[in-house]
Amino acid sequence: MGLMIKKYVIFIIMIMNVTILSADTITLEDGIFVGEKAKTVDSELKVAVGDKAPDFSLTTIDGKAISLNDYKGEKNVAISFVPAAWTPVCSGQWPGYNIVQDIFDEYNTILLGITVDNIPTLYAWTKAMGEIWFPVLSDFYPHGEVADRYGVLRSDGVSERALFIIDKKGIIRYIDVHDINVRPPLETLIAELKKVENKK
Amino acid sequence: MLKKSEGIICVLMCFIISNCASRGNTPLQIENVHNEFSNVKLMQPLSDAVRYLGLEKGAAFSLSDIDADIIIVQIFSMYCPKCQSDAENVNEFYRLINEEELSIKMVGIGFANSDFEVAIFKKKFNISFPLFPDPYGDAARELQAYSTPYFLVAKKTDDGTFEAIYTKEDKMGRPRSFLKTVLLKAKE
Numbered sequence A: 001m002g003l004m005i006k007k008y009v010i011f012i013i014m015i016m017n018v019t020i021l022s023a024d025t026i027t028l029e030d031g032i033f034v035g036e037k038a039k040t041v042d043s044e045l046k047v048a049v050g051d052k053a054p055d056f057s058l059t060t061i062d063g064k065a066i067s068l069n070d071y072k073g074e075k076n077v078a079i080s081f082v083p084a085a086w087t088p089v090c091s092g093q094w095p096g097y098n099i100v101q102d103i104f105d106e107y108n109t110i111l112l113g114i115t116v117d118n119i120p121t122l123y124a125w126t127k128a129m130g131e132i133w134f135p136v137l138s139d140f141y142p143h144g145e146v147a148d149r150y151g152v153l154r155s156d157g158v159s160e161r162a163l164f165i166i167d168k169k170g171i172i173r174y175i176d177v178h179d180i181n182v183r184p185p186l187e188t189l190i191a192e193l194k195k196v197e198n199k200k
Numbered sequence B: 001m002l003k004k005s006e007g008i009i010c011v012l013m014c015f016i017i018s019n020c021a022s023r024g025n026t027p028l029q030i031e032n033v034h035n036e037f038s039n040v041k042l043m044q045p046l047s048d049a050v051r052y053l054g055l056e057k058g059a060a061f062s063l064s065d066i067d068a069d070i071i072i073v074q075i076f077s078m079y080c081p082k083c084q085s086d087a088e089n090v091n092e093f094y095r096l097i098n099e100e101e102l103s104i105k106m107v108g109i110g111f112a113n114s115d116f117e118v119a120i121f122k123k124k125f126n127i128s129f130p131l132f133p134d135p136y137g138d139a140a141r142e143l144q145a146y147s148t149p150y151f152l153v154a155k156k157t158d159d160g161t162f163e164a165i166y167t168k169e170d171k172m173g174r175p176r177s178f179l180k181t182v183l184l185k186a187k188e
Helices: A002-022 A088-097 A101-106 A119-129 A145-150 A186-196 B004-021 B034-039 B047-053 B081-097 B115-125 B138-142 B175-187
Strands: A057-060 A065-067 A076-081 A109-115 A136-138 A161-166 A172-178 B070-076 B104-111 B131-134 B150-156 B162-168
Touching: A076 A088, A076 A186, A088 A109, A088 A119, A088 A161, A101 A109, A101 A186, A119 A136, A161 A186, A172 A186, A186 B115, B047 B104, B070 B081, B070 B175, B081 B104, B081 B115, B081 B175, B104 B115, B104 B138, B115 B131, B131 B138, B150 B175, B162 B175
Parallel strands: A076 A109, A109 A136, B070 B104, B104 B131
Antiparallel strands: A057 A065, A057 A136, A076 A161, A161 A172, B070 B150, B150 B162
16 A cells, blocks of 8 residues: 555656646746737937937946946947836847847947846846847836936836937937837838948 | 556656647647638749749739648747747758658748848848748738747648648747648648
């Protein structure tokens, strides 16, 4: 009797192990939170094309401090503000930028990804995308301070889906505060980078 | 202590159960897919794709115009990490189907992707089979694809129409395994 029970216990333990091992880890797609459609734009820009870009210093998911002025004289900067980690459009936007590093390099541009999420959230989200080549910065605390400085902080505390291109002199050359529910077309961003670098 | 034979049976049962627990295979969403294939209009392909798909030169074509015994449609997105990481498998699968006796043709449709974005994906992952943009998601909706990646396999019937024989709402995974599934379903 004792041997029978032992056999069944071992069998049940093996089944439990298999069940645990068979469970897929949460992928990016599994973790997406689908909320309601949001108001297209819910902020007022505080900067314009031609302005000096407000400097900022934020921490990356790797724990490094990055300032906008770090790139002055060296590279153009494309800032991609996205509203929130683990949401549908955002989770599609950055993985797309992740496979076109060569294009950003061609136009001598560093891409900075910024959200108001905290670092652990951003870390988990971007890890689910794979290896991200561009710095991902948290604008969590003071909450949305950088987004607010640019005028892209929404009333609900997330940022707009906004793109800024800043040239090597630190001047804003392009602004797109996009419909928050829609992914901005990549070709438009690339075309603007080309203009900034004066390439044909 | 378990006998050796009992231990082997336990291990085998665990493998069977773990395979059953894995997800990816989905029940067929649509069967007679010929109408859907006829409704999916894709832009004129380049000349090498025209030859590959057995099309007449001209403007837009429908999936149902493709000259093949079996058509594999991949719904992908340039922005989809799973599609990106699965590209190598899909490329290998394309290589394998070209060695088969049956005429198996493959196309990719970029869900909510522009021509530019599809070209980026094609170049980045060195995709050899024809890819087409689906900027408004019309084709994907017609084929009842609600996420990417998504694979639909259809077989040409005796009356020349297409019937769906397999769909998968996930990465392709192992190419040989996927091919085996396709060939098995084609024989059913």
